[in-house]
Amino acid sequence: MKLKFSSLEIDGDLFPHNENEIDQFKELSFYIYESIKEANYIDLEIDDNMINLLSFLTTKLIEGITDNMYANIFESKGAKYLSGDLSLVISEILTYATLHSLYRVNLTNIVPFRSVKYLGSIVDAMIDLSKEEELRSKLGASKGFLFINIRASMTPHSHYIVDKLAKSLINLEIVRYPNDYGLVSIIIKDNETIKENFIFIK
Amino acid sequence: MEDCEKISLALLYSWVGDSKEAREVSKKCIENLRDSVLKIREKIKEVKSRVNEEYLLPKALREEGIESEDLVKLALYELSRRIFNFSGGILEVEQYNGIKYIVIKSGYKSVIKGFCETCKGYNIKKLDNGYLIQLEGIVYGEILGSITKEDLIKLFRELK
Numbered sequence: 001m002k003l004k005f006s007s008l009e010i011d012g013d014l015f016p017h018n019e020n021e022i023d024q025f026k027e028l029s030f031y032i033y034e035s036i037k038e039a040n041y042i043d044l045e046i047d048d049n050m051i052n053l054l055s056f057l058t059t060k061l062i063e064g065i066t067d068n069m070y071a072n073i074f075e076s077k078g079a080k081y082l083s084g085d086l087s088l089v090i091s092e093i094l095t096y097a098t099l100h101s102l103y104r105v106n107l108t109n110i111v112p113f114r115s116v117k118y119l120g121s122i123v124d125a126m127i128d129l130s131k132e133e134e135l136r137s138k139l140g141a142s143k144g145f146l147f148i149n150i151r152a153s154m155t156p157h158s159h160y161i162v163d164k165l166a167k168s169l170i171n172l173e174i175v176r177y178p179n180d181y182g183l184v185s186i187i188i189k190d191n192e193t194i195k196e197n198f199i200f201i202k
Numbered sequence: 203m204e205d206c207e208k209i210s211l212a213l214l215y216s217w218v219g220d221s222k223e224a225r226e227v228s229k230k231c232i233e234n235l236r237d238s239v240l241k242i243r244e245k246i247k248e249v250k251s252r253v254n255e256e257y258l259l260p261k262a263l264r265e266e267g268i269e270s271e272d273l274v275k276l277a278l279y280e281l282s283r284r285i286f287n288f289s290g291g292i293l294e295v296e297q298y299n300g301i302k303y304i305v306i307k308s309g310y311k312s313v314i315k316g317f318c319e320t321c322k323g324y325n326i327k328k329l330d331n332g333y334l335i336q337l338e339g340i341v342y343g344e345i346l347g348s349i350t351k352e353d354l355i356k357l358f359r360e361l362k
Contacts, residue, residue, distance in 0.1 A: 055217070056214050057210070064313075111278070113277045121277070122274075122277035174256075177264065
């Protein structure tokens, strides 16, 4: 599975947290959207053989994702609707696979929380950084948690992505603020390519 | 929280069909967190009803003493509770030399899911009619048609 990958880092202090500030998550999300649109993407190849294996971490009870991936990404859908469950699972798998391929994250150190997100105080997944050396050095961290939110968009349209991004960031801040680390993984289907953006918040 | 560090293993156990083990891991986590979670829940509820704007919530929670770790505890508790309550019936999970595995036969193909505590790294076996992969102890394979137990064990030996 070939992807276009890019990542950027944001200082967590940029987000408004105090009463004397105004809610500017939408505006910030728009800036982020603008920069990922113009970002330099690198080619990333995910080992197809590990995709079905990662289904132990996903939220929905769907298996055999590789069989469905092709139809979801490349085939013209005609009158059919894209399956939301499927794009959710694909985005989760691609995010975890990327974390493993690029930062050698041990898969059993990922704690997926999406199935309990209804609590309103947690994100899609979490990694304890004390167990992950490579990720720690990438973030310049000595300890703490990395909180992950995963968003998939089947269209590259701005209003859609900006909205999702803003919600993800607010949600992330609830659990990350002030000293931990955050990651929003945005998977965008742009025609027949899949673009993956990692936005790290420090 | 130490008992909960293995919660992803519970997900893996239920993935290979070992509900019993999954329940045991999640039960430990539930018992460990039960007392602290009540207080955290109440505090969050109280802060949420007081704060009108969502973007002010992070700071308000910290000021009331709810740290990131507390929110993680609550989520771990809820996740364990779900695993404990919703783990399915006990399936026939087989074991070979530290590898727990299940073979799911679905007509034209067999899917193998397994978990091997002593396996490390990455290993893949490509066959004429399928493949078997081991990644950090997680085993997955798809084979067209069926496979005998002896042949599967032979493959497992090569995966280590």
